Amino acid sequence: MQVQAPRRTPKIQQVVEFVESLDDNHRLKGKEDGETYLIEPNAISRIYIENRQVLAETTQGDYHLGLRLYQVLEILPAYFIKISQSEIVNLKEIERFNITPNRLVEIHLKTRKLATHHAVTSKQ
Numbered sequence: 001m002q003v004q005a006p007r008r009t010p011k012i013q014q015v016v017e018f019v020e021s022l023d024d025n026h027r028l029k030g031k032e033d034g035e036t037y038l039i040e041p042n043a044i045s046r047i048y049i050e051n052r053q054v055l056a057e058t059t060q061g062d063y064h065l066g067l068r069l070y071q072v073l074e075i076l077p078a079y080f081i082k083i084s085q086s087e088i089v090n091l092k093e094i095e096r097f098n099i100t101p102n103r104l105v106e107i108h109l110k111t112r113k114l115a116t117h118h119a120v121t122s123k124q
Helices: 010-021 069-075
Strands: 028-032 035-039 044-050 053-058 061-064 080-084 087-090 094-099 104-109 114-119
Touching: 044 069, 053 069, 069 080, 069 087
Parallel strands: none
Antiparallel strands: 028 035, 028 061, 044 053, 044 087, 053 061, 080 087, 094 104, 104 114
């Protein structure tokens, strides 16, 4: 980042520090309808791939992230886990689990959405 000013005043320094701190707290930049928003991780229930785009699902709607899934996972706090090749979930947003008769795990989120199914392996 580059800031140009006649001299570095305390106010200019505050602006520089604020902008630099935006990435420090794991916020993601998401786009919706041409606008860019800063998204707090605790507002995200899951991040998923749809039509080759990475989306963050929040209570406010879905936002295009413009990053690859592995890049998003590197930014997010530890309470996010990758549950499949195309989905990351917020552990704080999980309401319950279900194991189906065909040995898949259904992850039900507080938003009433169902996360991706995963095969359960058993040791026999």
